[in-house]
Amino acid sequence: MRIAYSILKRFLRGLDVPPQELATLLIEQGLVVERMAHVEDIFAFPLYAGTLEEAKKGFLYSECLVKMKEKTFPVRVKNWGVPQPGTRVLISLREGTPSFSLVAGEEKEVLEFLIALPDVFPEGEDISRFLFERDTVMDLEITPNRGDCLSIVGIVRDLSAKLDLDWEEPGVAYQEVEIPSPLTLRDEDFDLCPYYTGKFIANVTVKPSSWEIVRDLYLLGLRPINNVVDITNLVMMEIGQPLHAFDASCIKDNLVVVRRAKAGERIITIDGLQRELSGEMLVIADGRSPIGIAGIMGGQNTEVSPTTREVFLESAFFNRVSIRRTSRALGLRTEASARFERGVDPQRVRYASERVLSLLSQEGGIQIAKEWAIAGEPPCLERTVRVFPEKINEILSCQVETERMIRILERLGFTVAARTERDFTVKVPSFRADVAAMVDIAEEVGRINGYEQIRLSSPGFPFDPGDAEKNYALEQRLRTFLVSRGLKEAVTLSFVDPKTVQELEIEAEQLVAIKNPLSQDQSFLRSQILLSLLGVLRLNLGRGRNHFGLFEVGKVFYPSKEVENPWKEELRLGMVLCGYLLPLLWQKGAQVDFFVLKGLVEEILEVIGVSLGGVRFLPWDDRIPGFEKNVAFVLSSSGGDLLGWGGKLSERTLWRLDMRGELYYLELRLEEIFGLVKDVIPAIKGANLFPAIVRDISVVVDRSLSWNAMKEKIDEVIAKEEMTVESVEVFDIFEGKPLPREKKGLSFRCIFRSLERTLNDEEVDVWVQKIKENIKKMRGVHLREEFVHP
Amino acid sequence: MDDKKMEMLEKYFSDFQESLAKVETLDELNRVKGQYLGRKSLMGDFLTQLRSLSPEEKRIWGQKLNEIKSRMEEDLKKKYEWLMFEKGESSSFIDVTLPGRKQWVGSFHPVLIVRDQILSIFQSLGFRIESGPEIESDFYNFEALNIPPDHPTRDDQDSFYLSPGWLLRTHTSPGQIRAMQKLTPPFKVVVPGRCYRRDAFDATHSPMFHQIEGLVVAPSISMGDLKGTVAIFVRRFFGLHRQVRFRPSYFPFTEPSAEVDVSCGVCQGKGCRSCGYSGWLEIMGAGLVHPQVFAKVGYDPEQVRGFAFGMGVERITMLKFGVTDIRWFLENDVNFLEQFKALR
Numbered sequence A: 001m002r003i004a005y006s007i008l009k010r011f012l013r014g015l016d017v018p019p020q021e022l023a024t025l026l027i028e029q030g031l032v033v034e035r036m037a038h039v040e041d042i043f044a045f046p047l048y049a050g051t052l053e054e055a056k057k058g059f060l061y062s063e064c065l066v067k068m069k070e071k072t073f074p075v076r077v078k079n080w081g082v083p084q085p086g087t088r089v090l091i092s093l094r095e096g097t098p099s100f101s102l103v104a105g106e107e108k109e110v111l112e113f114l115i116a117l118p119d120v121f122p123e124g125e126d127i128s129r130f131l132f133e134r135d136t137v138m139d140l141e142i143t144p145n146r147g148d149c150l151s152i153v154g155i156v157r158d159l160s161a162k163l164d165l166d167w168e169e170p171g172v173a174y175q176e177v178e179i180p181s182p183l184t185l186r187d188e189d190f191d192l193c194p195y196y197t198g199k200f201i202a203n204v205t206v207k208p209s210s211w212e213i214v215r216d217l218y219l220l221g222l223r224p225i226n227n228v229v230d231i232t233n234l235v236m237m238e239i240g241q242p243l244h245a246f247d248a249s250c251i252k253d254n255l256v257v258v259r260r261a262k263a264g265e266r267i268i269t270i271d272g273l274q275r276e277l278s279g280e281m282l283v284i285a286d287g288r289s290p291i292g293i294a295g296i297m298g299g300q301n302t303e304v305s306p307t308t309r310e311v312f313l314e315s316a317f318f319n320r321v322s323i324r325r326t327s328r329a330l331g332l333r334t335e336a337s338a339r340f341e342r343g344v345d346p347q348r349v350r351y352a353s354e355r356v357l358s359l360l361s362q363e364g365g366i367q368i369a370k371e372w373a374i375a376g377e378p379p380c381l382e383r384t385v386r387v388f389p390e391k392i393n394e395i396l397s398c399q400v401e402t403e404r405m406i407r408i409l410e411r412l413g414f415t416v417a418a419r420t421e422r423d424f425t426v427k428v429p430s431f432r433a434d435v436a437a438m439v440d441i442a443e444e445v446g447r448i449n450g451y452e453q454i455r456l457s458s459p460g461f462p463f464d465p466g467d468a469e470k471n472y473a474l475e476q477r478l479r480t481f482l483v484s485r486g487l488k489e490a491v492t493l494s495f496v497d498p499k500t501v502q503e504l505e506i507e508a509e510q511l512v513a514i515k516n517p518l519s520q521d522q523s524f525l526r527s528q529i530l531l532s533l534l535g536v537l538r539l540n541l542g543r544g545r546n547h548f549g550l551f552e553v554g555k556v557f558y559p560s561k562e563v564e565n566p567w568k569e570e571l572r573l574g575m576v577l578c579g580y581l582l583p584l585l586w587q588k589g590a591q592v593d594f595f596v597l598k599g600l601v602e603e604i605l606e607v608i609g610v611s612l613g614g615v616r617f618l619p620w621d622d623r624i625p626g627f628e629k630n631v632a633f634v635l636s637s638s639g640g641d642l643l644g645w646g647g648k649l650s651e652r653t654l655w656r657l658d659m660r661g662e663l664y665y666l667e668l669r670l671e672e673i674f675g676l677v678k679d680v681i682p683a684i685k686g687a688n689l690f691p692a693i694v695r696d697i698s699v700v701v702d703r704s705l706s707w708n709a710m711k712e713k714i715d716e717v718i719a720k721e722e723m724t725v726e727s728v729e730v731f732d733i734f735e736g737k738p739l740p741r742e743k744k745g746l747s748f749r750c751i752f753r754s755l756e757r758t759l760n761d762e763e764v765d766v767w768v769q770k771i772k773e774n775i776k777k778m779r780g781v782h783l784r785e786e787f788v789h790p
Numbered sequence B: 001m002d003d004k005k006m007e008m009l010e011k012y013f014s015d016f017q018e019s020l021a022k023v024e025t026l027d028e029l030n031r032v033k034g035q036y037l038g039r040k041s042l043m044g045d046f047l048t049q050l051r052s053l054s055p056e057e058k059r060i061w062g063q064k065l066n067e068i069k070s071r072m073e074e075d076l077k078k079k080y081e082w083l084m085f086e087k088g089e090s091s092s093f094i095d096v097t098l099p100g101r102k103q104w105v106g107s108f109h110p111v112l113i114v115r116d117q118i119l120s121i122f123q124s125l126g127f128r129i130e131s132g133p134e135i136e137s138d139f140y141n142f143e144a145l146n147i148p149p150d151h152p153t154r155d156d157q158d159s160f161y162l163s164p165g166w167l168l169r170t171h172t173s174p175g176q177i178r179a180m181q182k183l184t185p186p187f188k189v190v191v192p193g194r195c196y197r198r199d200a201f202d203a204t205h206s207p208m209f210h211q212i213e214g215l216v217v218a219p220s221i222s223m224g225d226l227k228g229t230v231a232i233f234v235r236r237f238f239g240l241h242r243q244v245r246f247r248p249s250y251f252p253f254t255e256p257s258a259e260v261d262v263s264c265g266v267c268q269g270k271g272c273r274s275c276g277y278s279g280w281l282e283i284m285g286a287g288l289v290h291p292q293v294f295a296k297v298g299y300d301p302e303q304v305r306g307f308a309f310g311m312g313v314e315r316i317t318m319l320k321f322g323v324t325d326i327r328w329f330l331e332n333d334v335n336f337l338e339q340f341k342a343l344r
């Protein structure tokens, strides 16, 4: 809503705060000033009065000459918009170039009309200050609950409460005559249009508006059309009720029908576009077809034009939801629809018409029919609210006297209906449909009294917030650990491109589709973090960033079969590693590889408290697309639940997505993993001070034999023989000469240590021998010392 | 030899010790060594003079000279060792200016740094952290928050729909409803999370963003409690010198409603480009819980009151770090992320 300081001052004569301060006051009472501008910056200053010297009338337009002192300027103007020669007209001169509009940059080949000025303006004088003074224009952002403030009167009323100033509603004065109205009104849909009024006006002369009206419209952000339309627009801005003027002679069959559109019906609106209508939309129709989309925009077929002599003036109360739906369905938002959507004042529907009639009468000559065409009645929104001042002060943490509360409310249009010692009852004005309960009254008192008056306090009550949820705490620990290990945290869009999904060979049915995506490449929700991180990878590699680790903790989504909630969300960790871990000088052997990735997984599990004994790393299976077949693993719980997967991203997949390089990726199902974390504090023992005995064992085995198989065997022997072993760790693996191709060497270190006594060499020798004997029995396993080279 | 000579010798030794004490470097040590023990030194003279003495004198003086000489040599050696050890001039040389064997340095994401900072402030004020799903039903996201279908507020919160009645949450406010269903008043909670709105990307808009919702429910909550709590938060997060402004606003689920501004940190409220010449920056929406919302979850609005607030984490992160484009947050260029390595 645009408003000018000069217009506010016309209503609030006592207004003496300068514009800048006024803007602050408006903001403090909830009317946000989005923009302020001086008239100099909006209008084509400087402005002068010229004299129309001659006008040569053509078929559509006249060739005019406007004189200003010694100079004359030619201009083409449509015939209806040319005043009498000798009339003073508005002209703006910038570096010798003339303009005949108030606003800069509105020049056209053919002007609609010249703005006529009274003769009191001397030709060639700068009259900018006289026309505008030092005015300021403000754009206000009106919240959806305050439809009443989409009008000058609404803003004035609000300000009058803040400033405690008097003001008056614009008056009504016009003459009616005994002429018959030829039109019959029929309202067929009281649901969508509870109240409709129409007035027939004859003997109308359509002409350009006076300079004052033109100026006011421009100040309010509207463009002048002609006197009839301009006055309806001005009244809409003044009191917030949109009106529409039809050319009555174009209404067929002398019938005005308020009804829903019929399927397939169309209308060309006054903006020249053809609109397809549906049965949900309310229209104003004549005996044959729609002549306007109710509350949104009129039709071209009945538009008021320079030839119009008779006008049917509409002012109505439409159903706000219906207007909103229609406006959205047509993609057509207008000043009128914006007001109807938020609700207009049902009690001022007819008053708005009367204001238009009053202003039109001032131009003289018109004949207003005595009879109103009326259907329905204004819906009664009358409400009363009982107010307890003590409670209001308690809610607001303020100390406002009851007298002041009442004064504020009265200034805002409320009336006190009853009053006792402890409370009073107010009648809510018809333009405040948003006020229904005492909290609403509290807000009214609060915002006019000023939120700066609210005294600070602290909520005081006993409440134990408890620990953060277990999963939240574990997520924080995980993130902190990964950052401390040198990874950067990422946050990516949850939307993914179906193309990426396809390249990863994920079936689209496993994904959640967005019904109304912003674009095709953001039309699915991710089912894996990988889908998002691939984009991040591509961006970084494309920018030449080749050595880094990134991770994201976030949700993935997929459809579920549950009836109550058809969607499932799951918390995941996605992590990617690429390049060298160390700077150039030190990077020997420091390239990220499979075991760097696996090591991180093991560390993650240990840090959050999952015992490595409770999980299994299994070779890659077909479940997880996108990885290099022999360089990937699946992580599962000992119970067989899928916990995650990781490995080297397949070069084929990367190539398809326009990337290359050795990239390692991990995805963990965090809820499953967090579920393995036990809330048990381990039994802590003192440090073991008995000495250890260390023995190394070397074997030659088939290349396909996994360390895990060997380890299981060793553990079995250890358990069986009740050995006190602290650890068994691989420390060397070797392949190639002198070993045959199908063999590999494996060395591991056993550390023996008892918790109770010092072990002696002899007993350990016996244990080592037991281990050797047992693993020797495994298929394809030889002790290194016994292996005979072929 | 006489007493005079003995005196000279003693003076010679004490001079030596004095000079040695001043030695700081190996070069100086060598110079002292040459000066007192070299061929051209006084010690050399003494030794030369020795030849012309009687055998008896030779023996006494020789012994004396040797004793002093070996004491000097010992002192020199000690000094040498001290220099080596204390001054770190060890024999194996390394170039300490070479880069260290440094592994990657990690960093938290800026938006989550700020999210966590905000959460920990509220935790320290006794708030409990709650969470909620990103896919919400129309009931939780709108209906229960007093936003019926066709409410104009839905225009500003254009949603991504998955199916009729199911959408990606447009704000964390459904967290209020879930918290009220789960907990029994009085309580204080904060609910962080990702939100989604159908806003195309530009420098200040993103279809995905983070919010933090706060809710306090107790029998006698007032606007003062809201303002007091928010004021503490602003002081802790933005700093002591920043001002807070409450101004009336509108949200369907609060009444009275307020918009909270913090004074611009760039111009200290005088007005500059980054605050649109207003001196204030909008940081959150807030208000007292609307009685209709209490009614929706079965609370008696006569028995409890509450305040709620909600803030956009990206916006606050941009203010905090002076980031000018919201898209950088989702781009995840490691070069951009690296700048946050020292922050938590």
Ligand SMILES: [Zn+2]
Residues within 6 Å of the ligand: B264, B265, B266, B267, B268, B269, B270, B271, B272, B273, B274, B275, B276, B277, B279, B280
């Ligand atoms: Zn500023």
